[in-house]
Amino acid sequence: MADGRGSRTGTSGGRGSTPGLADVARRAGVSVGLVSRILNGDSTLRTRAETREQVLAAARELNYVPHGAARALRLARAGAVGLVVHDVSNPIHAEIIEGAQEALASSGQVLLLANARELADGGRAFDRLVGEGRIDGLLWQGGGFDFDTALAARASRTLPTLLVNSRPLAEVGSVRLQDEQAAECAVEHLRELGHERIGFLGGRPGSDLSERRKAGYRTAMGTEDEAFVVEQEWDATAGYAAMGELLARGTQPTAVLAANIVLGTGALAAARERGIRVPEELSVVTIHDAWSAAHAWPPLTTVRLPLRAMGRRAVELVLDEPGRPELVLADPPPELLVRASTAPPAD
Amino acid sequence: MADGRGSRTGTSGGRGSTPGLADVARRAGVSVGLVSRILNGDSTLRTRAETREQVLAAARELNYVPHGAARALRLARAGAVGLVVHDVSNPIHAEIIEGAQEALASSGQVLLLANARELADGGRAFDRLVGEGRIDGLLWQGGGFDFDTALAARASRTLPTLLVNSRPLAEVGSVRLQDEQAAECAVEHLRELGHERIGFLGGRPGSDLSERRKAGYRTAMGTEDEAFVVEQEWDATAGYAAMGELLARGTQPTAVLAANIVLGTGALAAARERGIRVPEELSVVTIHDAWSAAHAWPPLTTVRLPLRAMGRRAVELVLDEPGRPELVLADPPPELLVRASTAPPAD
DNA sequence: CTGAAAGCGCTTACAG
């Protein structure tokens, strides 16, 4: 009882604890080939209903489950997709992960989660994920580092590969969202409230994601003025520091757009720490929604983008779209969720 | 170029784009068996250094990577571990995931992430994860539902299985942390500040995790008084609602211990919404640390527990410990991190 | 309508 682990041991016929096709065949009194065909619903098959029933019954009674590795080897399909992220604790990544998981579950596949830094660290981790035939496709949610695009490009030589939340490369397709429009939408909200001195707190400088959101911010502002722009990194500490830097510049913004909700949380903390009241003295709006937005204090106004749907579509594209798919998910469009962190400027 | 996908096609010898053992053997002028033995570092081997070099060179030049499914089939080892969680967006789970990933990466394995609800939903998802031989061990971070323990027990009949962050069952081992002590530590901090009317905001009622933290709270309080205890669920909305309910009871707590940081965030929002100042009128302390604690407003006092280490140890135990391991990770011990959300009571 | 056989890419006793 301590050890009913059941590894498929045993020679021919699997007398180990996990039953194989051979066991089912024996019990049903037919050949393994036939069992395989029946269980896989081979449509060219016209088996007698009775035989068919016997096989199904035998499989059920033995609790037969096909061996994944054997199928993978034979079919040259792993039945799994890999997803690379930088930071699982980022709620944005969490939602993408869940979307991907949903899509995989409904297509009978399984998710392999990997860490971008580990893959970049030069060891065997990259080959293990990409080269061993463990996955049928790779999804890469980058962090804006050079190695992100380099490794995705490398993977794409072996496997269908898709960048997630980023624009495509020459060799690698991508799914992304309407980040420019989301940023515009956020800034327009602030301008409608009467704000003019609006800061932009970006993520990693030069990263596609930060660039695109900055572009939307600039479009809405109608200016290239750098005095209100700070870009550092994607975590809360960076948001905190970026907000501090923006304030230290003396440009006296009355509002800021933080490029995502994690940065926004850090920015909020930096403002509060300086005794700046939000939203009375400073409005804060961010992109992406998550539990932490509604429960921040004050609750954060955000622009929601369909992250979960992006995760789902990414799986579908990487598995079914042969070429170099390029998709900007525009439905549903960016949606402004007004909460308590934005208000008209002080006077 | 559009399609350098390289699936291992081709009959005998793999003339598909991905090289196999046979290709390496041919290039080095030896047999596949020898290549396999050399590449796997067979110590009983005493090959001529020259041959050995040739083989290694051939493998390098062809960029040979062994086929995972073939190895898995042959060795009856998947080289992967499954991890089941309820909610990826929970920062606590994120840290466990990262710990597990670390341990797996260093032992050359890979992480399969699954969603508890999906597995419980009766479809084929459970068999796909547990039955197909895709993983060598299963880690289950439950949510306190009956199906969590039921499914973990079921999995344990097929696979080495370990509950994470929970006490063991009769049939299933576990790793957990010093939750009682952490709760005690939090309450003692509050009492030292002078608090006496201290609330407890728990997670899902009856869940092992909530029970153990409540036990620590009671030990430190020296009472079984239920008036200060509210248990609902593990998400921020529940924390918000639970805080609301506690306040509505009119017991006038001057401090609360929230069973985790997500609940604590919700509780903070509920208090702020009612105009209750933290920490002046209400101290809030939570268990577990994460980026959102340091950047909450006010920054949350927390008790840190070694979540990441638990993730690591879970992997080691499920892979290497044959029986029904039971570990309470006590090193490092719970550590109080005092931030701005706790202070002496008003008077 | 069903079976026997080959083969997916590996590893490992077993010979030599």
Add this chain to the structure above:
DNA sequence: CTGAAAGCGCTTACAG
């Protein structure tokens, strides 16, 4: 010191 061969559990032309 190295090779030939069997076999892991499947799927699928190919016979009959």
